[in-house]
Amino acid sequence: MADPNVQKTSSGASVVRLQQYYQGIPIFQMALTVHFSDRKQLRSATGDNVSIGDGFNVIPSFGVKEAILEVCNYLNANQGLSDAGDQVDGWGQPVKVTPIDVSCYKPKILAVFPMPSRPTVLDKGLFEDYIPANLVIFHQGPQSRLRWHFVITLPNNWGQYVFIVGADADSSGEILYAQEVSVHVAAQGNVFEFNGGHDRDMVPFPRPVEDYPPILTPEEQSDFGDFPDWVDKDQAIGNSTVATLGDSPTTLTGEDIGGLLTFNPDDSTGDD
16 A cells, blocks of 8 residues: 655655555555656656465454553563663753663553554553554564554653554464654754744754743653654654644655754745
């Protein structure tokens, strides 16, 4: 299935992204990127796909409520999921690892959509955000298995993780994948702070707490620096936002200068 948002380059070339499905269920991490020339000629196709044999069972034998409880057990057994070590945040303060206790979480289904992948929304309970879940096919060569896919936002936004839990009879409840998807990159940008009348200014991402309106309590201000940095790798993509120009799906790319991702446009008055 093709993403309807086709990326266009300045030369007229285009890029189409494809996600592999089997009987309406996405196959995890099986995607292709197809490049076309400005004359719509196929230039290249990169990515992965896999063959699914006949008779693959797409009906789960392990429910979504039971699966999310296995995720909670995993979180409790792996406090903090990882050691922050010597990491520091955008304010230069040590990153704290908060013990996680979600043993009293009671899953409640808020919505289920009538689709083969069974998209489901679970109540957030002790977590920071509502929990989306759906069925995926997880390929573990030479076999493929039916799994539940969850996106978990830890309390106090300490991180966001993707979990994949066994949904078939052979691996019910087994945690097969736990990967952090939140990002922690310090950045700065040469931006217009006001709507005209001033030149661009180089500002840090995120802004210092004193730059915000005085609506935070003293306790909230002291915790403000504990949140992670905001951008992903070398682009204007963060934990909650993708910055684009107009209807274009293309975002902006920065440059690593001394370990700090810097967005500094060549055109001082350009749109970016």
